[in-house]
Amino acid sequence: MAEPALHRTPSSSRTVAPAAGSADPTATATAPPRPVLEAYGLSVHSRERTILRSIDLVVEPNRVLGIIGPSGVGKSTLLRCLNRMTDLIPGLRVTGEVLWHGRSIHDRGIDPDALRARVGMIFQQPVVFPGSILANIVFGARRVLGLGKRRWHETAERVLREVSLWDEVHDRLDQAANELSVGQQQRLCLARTLALDPEVVLMDEPTSALDPASTEAIEHLIQRLRQTRSVVLVTHDLDQARRVTDAVACLCLQDGAGQLVEQACCAEVFANPDCRAVAEDIADPNPSIHGPATHNQGARPS
Amino acid sequence: MSPDGSTALTVPQQPPTSSRLAGLARWPWIYTGSLVATGLAALAFLGMLGLFAVESLPVWRHAGLSYLSGIEWFFRVQRFGALPMIYGTLAVSAIALALAAPLGIASAVFVAEILPARLRIPAKTAIELLAGVPSVVYGLLGVILLRGWMQDVLAPFEPLSGDTLATAGVLLAVMILPTIVTLSEDALRSVPASQRQAARALGFNRGEAILRISLPQARSGLVAAVLLALGRALGETIAVFLVVGRQDNQWPDRLLSLEPLAAAGQTLTSKLGGSETHIAYGDPLHWAAMLGLALILLILVAGVTLAGSAVAGPSSGRAAPGKSVRHPDA
Amino acid sequence: MRRVVDHAVTLVAWAAGTLSLGLLFGIAGYLAWRGIGAIDLAFLLEPTRGAGAEGGVRYQVLGTLILLATALAAAVPIALGIGLYRGVYLEDPRAKRRISLLLYVANGVPSILFGILGLAFFGHFLGWGKSWLAGGLLLGMMILPTLTLAFAERVDAIPRKYIDAAAGLGLRRSQIVRAVVLPQSVGGLVSGALLGLARAAGETAPILFIAAVFSGATLPKGIVDNPVLALPYHIFVLAQDSFEPGAEAHLWGTAAVLLALVMFFALAALPLRLRLHEEAHRG
Incomplete structure (x- = not known):
C-alpha cells in the first residue's frame, strides 16, 4: 500500500501529493484530492485554561488519520472540534478555523446538527440506547434522514x-441492545453511525474498553471503512496506530496546553524525537490509561 | 459552499438529496414552550411576592415599623400591630421543634443504625406515608383527642379551654415528626458505612461510633432536616387554626415566661385563614394589613428554606420533595 | 464509662424510636379504626343531607377530583417546560442551581398564601367569586415545584453519554429531547405528579376562600361563581363546629375517604420511585 505523502506542515498541505490510486503518482502538482476536513490554528479554551493551542490538521478522503498523545492532552477535545460537539460543552471557546470541504464549519449557514450527521462519532465506551438492536440502528437515521419504517430492515x-x-x-434484532457484549455494542454503535452514511467517522479510543478479539474486529472495520470514507482515530495504542492509520498526528503538552508536534505518516512521526518521547510516555504501562479504570458511565451532565 | 446561506449543511461532493435532509424540520415549539412555561411560573410566583408587597404598602405607610412592633390589632380603629401574631407563630413553632427535633433525630438514629435492614424499609415507607396525612386530618385529631388532653395537662395554668398555643405546638410536633425522622435518616444513611466500620475497627463501640462518626458527619443534613421542618411548622395553617384558640392581642407581659403558652393565641397563619380576611377587603388599609401578614410569613418561610438549602449544600438534592419527603401542608 | 455511653445511646435511640414509631403507628391505627367503620359504598355515592352531617359525600369526592384534575392539567405542562428549559436548554450550571433553589423556596411557600393570592387575583381582580377553576389553578401552582423537582432530578440523572451519542448522530436538540430525554425522565414527572396529587387532595387552605363551599353546590356549570364541595373543606368546617353526636361518624367517614384518596396517590408513587432508583443504579 502506497503511503500517502503529506507535507509536514498542514498549512502548506493544499498542495499535497496525490493519494494512492491517483492516475499519475508522479504528478505532484496536479489537482490533489480535496481534504474533507482541515483545521487551521485551532485553539480551545475553557474558563480556566487553554486546552488546545494552534492545531493544524488535515483529514484526507479515504484515509485513516490517527491522533496520539498522552492522557489529558486534549485528543478527545480536538476530535469534538471537528464536528462541533464542543458546542455542547458549556464554557468552551473554540478559535481558529475548521473547514469542511473548504468551508468553515462555524459559518452562519452551517447547521451543526447536519454536520454531525455527516461526521459521525464513536465513543470510548459504547453508548447503546435503551431499546432493541433495531431501534438503536435506526435511532439516528429515522430522525435525521427520515428513514421510513419499511426500510429499517434493509438498512439494518x-x-x-x-x-x-x-x-x-x-435473528434477534428486536432484543434489548444492552444485552450484547461490549465488543458487539461498540460495533452496533458504529453500525448506527454508518446508517447515516457519514463521510467521516471520528473514533475516540473505540477499542480501549474492548477485548482483543473485538479490537481486531474493529480494526478490520476501520480498514474497510477507508475504502469509502475517512476515519479519524484517537488511540492510545501505538501498535494500533501503526497497523491501521495512514498518517498520525501527534499531540503533546506544552505550557499546559495540547499542541501538535507533527502530522505525517507513521514512520516519520515516530522518527521525530519529540513524538518518540510522547510515544514512550504512552507506552509506559500506566493502568489508569487503559481498561476499566476509564469507566465513567453514569457521569452526570454538570 | 452554499451561497444561499441556508441552514442545511451543504455537502459539495455529494449533493444533498431530499431524503438526506428530511427530518430536519425544526420544532422550535419545544424550546419556545419550555421558555413560556418557565416564564409563566416565574410570573406567578414573583407575582405573588409582588402582590403581597404592593398591596401591603398602605399599612407600612400608615403604621411604619410599628406595624411590626405594635402589640395591638384593632381594625375598627385602624390599629395594626403584627407582633402578637409573629410571637404566636414563633412560639408554636418553637414548641414543635423543641419536642420533635430531639425525638425525631433520636428516632432516625434508631431507624438508621439499630433497626435491622429488613424492618428499616417498611418503617421508613410508613413514616413517609404518615408525612403525607393531610393537615386537616391532624387538625381533626387535635380537636377530638389532643384538645381535651391538653386541658387536663395544663390544668395548673387554668386555661380557659384546651385551645392554646401549647396545644398547637404539640400538634405541630406530631405533624413534623415524620419529616424530621425521614430526612434525618437520609442524612445518617449518607455517611459511608466504611467510616463506621473504620471506627469500629479502632475499638469504638456502637454508641461511640454513632456519637463520634455518624452524627457529626451527618450534621449538615440533620440541620437541614430541622430547618425544613421549621419551615413547614411556620406555615402550617389548618391544623393550627383548629386548636390555637385564635385569640387576638395575646402579648405576654414577660417575654420568656411559659404561662402565655397555656393560653389561647393567634398565629400569622390562623389570622390569615380566618374570616377577617374576607372582611378586610372593604377597607384598603385593613386589606393591606392582612397582606402585610402574608408578606411577613412569606419572607420568614423563604428565609428558613434558603438557610436549609445553604446548610445542605448546593449539590444536595436531599430536600427535594419528590425524592424522600413531601411538604404536605403548610 | 465507654460501655455506659454505648448503653445510653442505645437506650435513648430505642426509647425515641419506639415512642415516635408507636405514636405514628398509633395515629395510623386510630384513623383506620375510626374511619373503616364509618364508610360504605352508600357513603361514597349519596349526597350529603341535613345540616351537612348526614348522608354521604358524593359531591365532596367529585369536587375534590375536579380540583385535582384541574391542578394536574395546569401543573404538568408547566413542570415539563421548566424541567426541559432548565435541564436541556440552560447551560450555565450556576443558573441551573439558582432555578433549583427557587423551586425549593417555592415548594416551601405556605399553602395559605396561595389562598390569599387566589382571593386577591381570582376573587377581587378577576371577579370570579368562588370558582372551581381558581381552586384547581391554585392547587396546580402549589404542587408545581414538587412535579418540577421530581422531573428535573430525572433529567439531570440522564447519563451525559446518551446526549452526546444522540448529538453525534446529528439529532437536533428538539429531537434529542423527544428521543432521549423524555423517555428516560417522564417517570420522574409521573411520580412527582402522584406526590403532588397526594398533597393537593388534602389541602384546605388554598381553596378556603376561593373555590370550596360547605353545601349547596353539585357539579360546576361554568367558571364564575361556580364553587365545588371538597373533602378537606368539609372536614374543616365540621371540625370547627361543636358537632352533635351523629356528626362525628360522618366526620370520620369523610376523613377516611380523604385519607384513602391521599394514600392511593402516595402508594401509587412508591413502586415507581423504587423502580426508578433501581434503574438509576443499573446505570
Whole structure:
C-alpha cells in the first residue's frame, strides 16, 4: 500500500501529493484530492485554561488519520472540534478555523446538527440506547434522514453486514441492545453511525474498553471503512496506530496546553524525537490509561 | 459552499438529496414552550411576592415599623400591630421543634443504625406515608383527642379551654415528626458505612461510633432536616387554626415566661385563614394589613428554606420533595 | 464509662424510636379504626343531607377530583417546560442551581398564601367569586415545584453519554429531547405528579376562600361563581363546629375517604420511585 505523502506542515498541505490510486503518482502538482476536513490554528479554551493551542490538521478522503498523545492532552477535545460537539460543552471557546470541504464549519449557514450527521462519532465506551438492536440502528437515521419504517430492515442488514455483526444478531434484532457484549455494542454503535452514511467517522479510543478479539474486529472495520470514507482515530495504542492509520498526528503538552508536534505518516512521526518521547510516555504501562479504570458511565451532565 | 446561506449543511461532493435532509424540520415549539412555561411560573410566583408587597404598602405607610412592633390589632380603629401574631407563630413553632427535633433525630438514629435492614424499609415507607396525612386530618385529631388532653395537662395554668398555643405546638410536633425522622435518616444513611466500620475497627463501640462518626458527619443534613421542618411548622395553617384558640392581642407581659403558652393565641397563619380576611377587603388599609401578614410569613418561610438549602449544600438534592419527603401542608 | 455511653445511646435511640414509631403507628391505627367503620359504598355515592352531617359525600369526592384534575392539567405542562428549559436548554450550571433553589423556596411557600393570592387575583381582580377553576389553578401552582423537582432530578440523572451519542448522530436538540430525554425522565414527572396529587387532595387552605363551599353546590356549570364541595373543606368546617353526636361518624367517614384518596396517590408513587432508583443504579 502506497503511503500517502503529506507535507509536514498542514498549512502548506493544499498542495499535497496525490493519494494512492491517483492516475499519475508522479504528478505532484496536479489537482490533489480535496481534504474533507482541515483545521487551521485551532485553539480551545475553557474558563480556566487553554486546552488546545494552534492545531493544524488535515483529514484526507479515504484515509485513516490517527491522533496520539498522552492522557489529558486534549485528543478527545480536538476530535469534538471537528464536528462541533464542543458546542455542547458549556464554557468552551473554540478559535481558529475548521473547514469542511473548504468551508468553515462555524459559518452562519452551517447547521451543526447536519454536520454531525455527516461526521459521525464513536465513543470510548459504547453508548447503546435503551431499546432493541433495531431501534438503536435506526435511532439516528429515522430522525435525521427520515428513514421510513419499511426500510429499517434493509438498512439494518446493510450496516450490520458492514460491521460484521449481521451473522451474530440477525435473528434477534428486536432484543434489548444492552444485552450484547461490549465488543458487539461498540460495533452496533458504529453500525448506527454508518446508517447515516457519514463521510467521516471520528473514533475516540473505540477499542480501549474492548477485548482483543473485538479490537481486531474493529480494526478490520476501520480498514474497510477507508475504502469509502475517512476515519479519524484517537488511540492510545501505538501498535494500533501503526497497523491501521495512514498518517498520525501527534499531540503533546506544552505550557499546559495540547499542541501538535507533527502530522505525517507513521514512520516519520515516530522518527521525530519529540513524538518518540510522547510515544514512550504512552507506552509506559500506566493502568489508569487503559481498561476499566476509564469507566465513567453514569457521569452526570454538570 | 452554499451561497444561499441556508441552514442545511451543504455537502459539495455529494449533493444533498431530499431524503438526506428530511427530518430536519425544526420544532422550535419545544424550546419556545419550555421558555413560556418557565416564564409563566416565574410570573406567578414573583407575582405573588409582588402582590403581597404592593398591596401591603398602605399599612407600612400608615403604621411604619410599628406595624411590626405594635402589640395591638384593632381594625375598627385602624390599629395594626403584627407582633402578637409573629410571637404566636414563633412560639408554636418553637414548641414543635423543641419536642420533635430531639425525638425525631433520636428516632432516625434508631431507624438508621439499630433497626435491622429488613424492618428499616417498611418503617421508613410508613413514616413517609404518615408525612403525607393531610393537615386537616391532624387538625381533626387535635380537636377530638389532643384538645381535651391538653386541658387536663395544663390544668395548673387554668386555661380557659384546651385551645392554646401549647396545644398547637404539640400538634405541630406530631405533624413534623415524620419529616424530621425521614430526612434525618437520609442524612445518617449518607455517611459511608466504611467510616463506621473504620471506627469500629479502632475499638469504638456502637454508641461511640454513632456519637463520634455518624452524627457529626451527618450534621449538615440533620440541620437541614430541622430547618425544613421549621419551615413547614411556620406555615402550617389548618391544623393550627383548629386548636390555637385564635385569640387576638395575646402579648405576654414577660417575654420568656411559659404561662402565655397555656393560653389561647393567634398565629400569622390562623389570622390569615380566618374570616377577617374576607372582611378586610372593604377597607384598603385593613386589606393591606392582612397582606402585610402574608408578606411577613412569606419572607420568614423563604428565609428558613434558603438557610436549609445553604446548610445542605448546593449539590444536595436531599430536600427535594419528590425524592424522600413531601411538604404536605403548610 | 465507654460501655455506659454505648448503653445510653442505645437506650435513648430505642426509647425515641419506639415512642415516635408507636405514636405514628398509633395515629395510623386510630384513623383506620375510626374511619373503616364509618364508610360504605352508600357513603361514597349519596349526597350529603341535613345540616351537612348526614348522608354521604358524593359531591365532596367529585369536587375534590375536579380540583385535582384541574391542578394536574395546569401543573404538568408547566413542570415539563421548566424541567426541559432548565435541564436541556440552560447551560450555565450556576443558573441551573439558582432555578433549583427557587423551586425549593417555592415548594416551601405556605399553602395559605396561595389562598390569599387566589382571593386577591381570582376573587377581587378577576371577579370570579368562588370558582372551581381558581381552586384547581391554585392547587396546580402549589404542587408545581414538587412535579418540577421530581422531573428535573430525572433529567439531570440522564447519563451525559446518551446526549452526546444522540448529538453525534446529528439529532437536533428538539429531537434529542423527544428521543432521549423524555423517555428516560417522564417517570420522574409521573411520580412527582402522584406526590403532588397526594398533597393537593388534602389541602384546605388554598381553596378556603376561593373555590370550596360547605353545601349547596353539585357539579360546576361554568367558571364564575361556580364553587365545588371538597373533602378537606368539609372536614374543616365540621371540625370547627361543636358537632352533635351523629356528626362525628360522618366526620370520620369523610376523613377516611380523604385519607384513602391521599394514600392511593402516595402508594401509587412508591413502586415507581423504587423502580426508578433501581434503574438509576443499573446505570
